[in-house]
Amino acid sequence: MSGAIPPVGVIGAGHWGKNHLRNFAALGALAAFADADAATVSGLAATYPNAKTFVGGEKLIDSGIVKAVVIASPAVTHGALARRALEAGLHVFVEKPLCLDVAEAESLRDLANRNGRVLMVGHLLLYHPAFLAMKRLVDTGVLGDLRYIYSNRLSLGKIRREENALWSFAPHDISMILALTGQLPSKVVATGGHYLDSKVADTTLSHLTFTTGVQAHVFVSWLHPYKDHRMVVVGSKAMAVFDDTRKLAEKVQLYRHGVGWNEDLPVVSRAEAEPVAIEDTEPLRVECETFLKCVATGSRPTSDAEEGIRVLRVLDACQRAIAAGAAVKLS
Ligand SMILES: NC(=O)c1ccc[n+]([C@@H]2O[C@H](COP(=O)([O-])OP(=O)(O)OC[C@H]3O[C@@H](n4cnc5c(N)ncnc54)[C@H](O)[C@@H]3O)[C@@H](O)[C@H]2O)c1
DSSP, rough: OSOOOOEEEEEOSSSTTHHHHHHHHHHTEEEEEEEEEEHHHHHHTTTTSEEEEEEEEEEEHHHHHOOOEEOOOOOOHHHHHHHHHTTTEEEEEEEEEEOOHHHHHHHHHHHHHHOOEEEEEOOOOGGGGHHHHHHHHHTTTTTTSEEEEEEEEEEEOOOSSSOOOHHHHHHHHHHHHHHHSSSOOSSEEEEEEOOSBTOOSSEEEEEEEETTTEEEEEEEEEEEEEEEEEEEESSSSSSEEEESSGGGHHHHHHHHOOEETTTTEEEEEOOOOOOOOOOOOOOOHHHHHHHHHHHHOOOTTTHHHHHHHHHHHHHHHHHHHHHHHHHHHHO
């Protein structure tokens, strides 16, 4: 990495924030951390003795001792904390989703641009070596023309009480699908299943239509008997699967199946699955390094504010489609 390592503060030291603490500490950048819960802060203080601690992310932002913050608090707090940090002149890496409202996200992007600050979103899968391998298969034409993509993000938990399964899980799948297709869908239809709480969908199924003819769907749930994190991409020449529950050597499989025609009869020729070699990197480590590099050099991350806004626009359209029980068009 070129440039000095900026002092970073981590806000939110819960289930996921702990991974940020570990990574930024290992990268020599962790200067401070905060959590709203005093017991969480004191419980972690001994593990990171060189980091200053705060009860409440707002206090960390106002302290003036960091140049950049990572916001890993619940999604409902993202918008206000990111605004406060940008107004204080800090660079911001906010966990997904960027916030819960498209207009608010656009205003955060404008604020970051005006102040010359990095605003990065935690769309982790864009930094996953298996997804990067899938993208290479698409970009280099191995799969041919894209036809259909689906992505499952299913498990038992983590059940949230504020944002639904769509906003909690699908940012990852939507960010990957938009990266593969290179455009926004023109139309979405979506349904939600509300079982534990009438206001919070536990499971959603969103179907995206693109002007190129590509179709995609995203199925997410926290009420599923086992973990299924799988993306399937079907192209005109070959098909590929990214299964994040498999071991490294088997995470990406390429299927060069063919479908030809004999007179007017379709003829399928089946091929063996070919494992695709991927690098052994921790996606979150790569994501944290990317943030530090962008802060130090002024470069833009793949998951910049614009990318975060595109994902929010699709999430917002899916949410409106669930509420209306009808298709929603995107301009
Ligand atoms: N990229 C990924 O793969 C991934 C995975 C899991 C979670 N996440 C994201 O990380 C974020 C946190 O999720 P989680 O599962 O760790 O939730 P969590 O509930 O386990 O932790 C959130 C923590 O934030 C703290 N907090 C709340 N308000 C705060 C404030 N104002 N200042 C400081 N701390 C505050 C809470 O006390 C809690 O400890 C969410 O945005 C979630 O979507 C991302």
